[in-house]
Amino acid sequence: MKNLLLATSLALLGAVPIAQAQTAAAPYHLLRTIPIGGEGGWDFLTVDPAGERLYVAHGTQTEVIDLKTHKVIGAIPNTPAAHGIAVVPSANRGYVSCGRNNFCVIFDLKTLKNLGTIATGPKPDALFYDAFSKRVFAFSNDGGKSSVLDPATGQVVGTAELGGDVEVPATDGKGHIFVNIEDKSEVIEFDAKTLAVRHRYALAPGAEPTGLAFDAKNNRLFSACANEKLVVTDSKTGKQVAVLPIGSGVDGAAFDSATGNIVTTNGGDGTLTVIHQDTPDKYTVVATIPTAKGARTVAKDPQNHLYTCTADLGPTPAATTENPKPRPSIVPGTFRVLEFGK
Numbered sequence: 001m002k003n004l005l006l007a008t009s010l011a012l013l014g015a016v017p018i019a020q021a022q023t024a025a026a027p028y029h030l031l032r033t034i035p036i037g038g039e040g041g042w043d044f045l046t047v048d049p050a051g052e053r054l055y056v057a058h059g060t061q062t063e064v065i066d067l068k069t070h071k072v073i074g075a076i077p078n079t080p081a082a083h084g085i086a087v088v089p090s091a092n093r094g095y096v097s098c099g100r101n102n103f104c105v106i107f108d109l110k111t112l113k114n115l116g117t118i119a120t121g122p123k124p125d126a127l128f129y130d131a132f133s134k135r136v137f138a139f140s141n142d143g144g145k146s147s148v149l150d151p152a153t154g155q156v157v158g159t160a161e162l163g164g165d166v167e168v169p170a171t172d173g174k175g176h177i178f179v180n181i182e183d184k185s186e187v188i189e190f191d192a193k194t195l196a197v198r199h200r201y202a203l204a205p206g207a208e209p210t211g212l213a214f215d216a217k218n219n220r221l222f223s224a225c226a227n228e229k230l231v232v233t234d235s236k237t238g239k240q241v242a243v244l245p246i247g248s249g250v251d252g253a254a255f256d257s258a259t260g261n262i263v264t265t266n267g268g269d270g271t272l273t274v275i276h277q278d279t280p281d282k283y284t285v286v287a288t289i290p291t292a293k294g295a296r297t298v299a300k301d302p303q304n305h306l307y308t309c310t311a312d313l314g315p316t317p318a319a320t321t322e323n324p325k326p327r328p329s330i331v332p333g334t335f336r337v338l339e340f341g342k
Contacts, residue, residue: 026287026289027259027261027274027286027287027289027342028263028272028274028287028289028306028340028341028342029289029340029341029342030338030339030340031305031339031340031341032070032339033336033337033338033339034065034070034071034072034336034337034338034339035335035336036056036058036063036065036072036309036335036336036337037332037333037334037335038058038059038061038063038332038333038335039059039330039332039333039335040058040059040060040330040335041058041059041330042056042057042058042059042297042309042310042311042335043057043082043083043084043125043297044056044057044083044084044085044126044127044297044299045057045085045297045298045299045307045308045309045337046084046085046086046087046127046299047067047299047300047301047307048087048089048109049301049302050087050089051087051089051109052066052067052068053065053066053067053073054067054299054301054307054337055076055085055087055094056085056309056337057079057082057083057084057085057096058082058309058335059082060077060078060079060080060081060082061075061076061077061078061079061082062075062076062079062082062085062096062107063075064076064112065337067301070339074112075112076094076096076105076107076112076114077114078105078114079096079098079105079114080098080100080101081098081099081100081101082096082097082098083096083097083098083099083124083125083126083127084096084097084124084125084126084127084128084138084139085097085127086127086128086129086136086137086151087109087129088129088136088151088152089109090151091151091152092108092109092110093106093107093108093109093115093151093152093154094106094107094108094109095107095127095136095138095149095151095154096127097120097124097125097126097127097138098117098124099123099124099125099141100123101117102119102120102121102122102123102124103117103118103119103120103124104117104118104120104124104127104138104147104149104154105117106118106154115154116154118149118154118155118156119156120138120140120147120156121138121140121143121145121146121147121159122140122142122143122145123140123141123142123143124138124139124140124141124146124147125139125140125141125166125167126139126141126166126167126168126169126179127139128169128171128177129151130171130177130192131173132171132173132174132175132192133175133192133193134151135148135149135150135151135157135158135192136148136149136150136151137149137160137169137177139162139166139167139169139179140165140166141165141166141167141182142165143165144161144162144163144164144165144166145159145160145161145162146159146160146162146166147159147160148160148195158195159195160190160195161195161197162179162181162188162190162197163181163184163188163197163200164181164182164183164184164186165181165182165183165184166179166180166181166182167179167180167181167182167209167210167211167212168180168210168211168212168252168253169212170212170213170214170221171192171214172214172216172219172235173216175191175192175193176189176190176191176192176198176235177189177190177191177192178212178214178221178235179212180203180209180210180211180212180223181200181209182208182209182210183208184200185202185203185204185206185207185208185209185225186200186201186202186203186209187201187203187209187212187221187223187231187233188200188201189201189235199238201221201233201238201240202240203223203225203231203233203240205227205229205231205243206223206225206227206229206230206231206243207225207226207227207229208225208226208227209223209224209225209226209231210224210225210226210250210251210252211223211224211250211251211252211253211264211265211297211298212224212253213253213254213255213262214235214255215255215257215277215280217257218277218280219234219235219236220232220233220234220235220241220277220280221233221234221235222253222255222262223253224246224250224251224252224253224264225250226250228245228246228247228248228250229243229244229245229246230243230244230245230246230253230262230264230273230275231243232244232283241280241281241283242281242282242283244273244275244283244285245273245285246264246266246273246275247264247266247268247269247271247272247273247288248266248268248269249266249267249268249269249296250264250265250266250267250268250273250296251265251267251296251297252264252265252296252297252298252308253265253298254298254299254300254306256300256304257304258304259276259304259342260276260277260278261274261275261276261277261286262274262275262276262277262283263275263298263306264298265291265295265296265297265298265306265308266291266296267293267294267295267296267297267310268293268296269293270290270291270292270293270294270295270310271288271289271290271291272287272288272289272291272306272340273285273287273288274286274287274288274289289340291308291310291338291340292310292338293310293313294310294311294313295308295309295310295338296308296310297309303341304341304342305339305340305341306339306340306341307337307338307339307340308337308338308340309335309336309337309338310335310336310338311330311331311334311335311336312330312331312334313328313329313330313331314328314329314330314331315328315329316328316329317329
């Protein structure tokens, strides 16, 4: 994902409430707002279906929400500039990438205790546990080198040379991992065990892809791009199937297999774009649903509920020599998770 505080730059007009314009016909509506509070920026959210928890990267700590009660039940401390979270129930371990510090924090799933750090490649961003290879991938958003970890020990067991600034991954569950390359405007496939890159697929006219979702049944990749386009790619052939308009400031994408909907979270204009898969080769934009400015990342649970997060913004500090383009401040105590469903 972009810099941890990118949400602020995407929300120069300030946070807005969930609009009353949603109708009964909308494919998703706001189910609840979960207040978290605190300070700092935000990035990824990760659902742990086994533990029925939602993990949210938030400033210098990682919030933990119980999905049964919809309450904050704790936090993983000392995760500076937190970006991504990966959960490995079989090892009772979780990992948080800390982009500015070039390391991942290891934590205990039961106690949430911080168990220490492991050095990674530069700017670790998205984190992903691949059950097929039984590895954790710490994808670097700088330098093209991504670290591969043993989830039981946290030790680096390999380096994936992916050739660009890596963003969000997806998997077919059979040893093939797909990931967006932001600076090259590509989506690539690499082998989860050998780490060899198998294919590179150009996304033009899409540019700077971030969010990625995958339809395993029909072998379709959905790359959400910064220039307000969603590009659909056949993962087997690399053929570009469709290009759809989406909102601004996107950083997340999800595929709802129960309905055939692809959803992007657009933090710039504070919306969800909902695109329906009419057939594997035909897609239609069916709704634009208000969320809030800055709500740009997304996680999905097994019930196809969607989670995103944001906060209100305060004044923009004066420009300085060290910081000539300051971003708006974040109003303390306003950070929250928004849950959407049908």
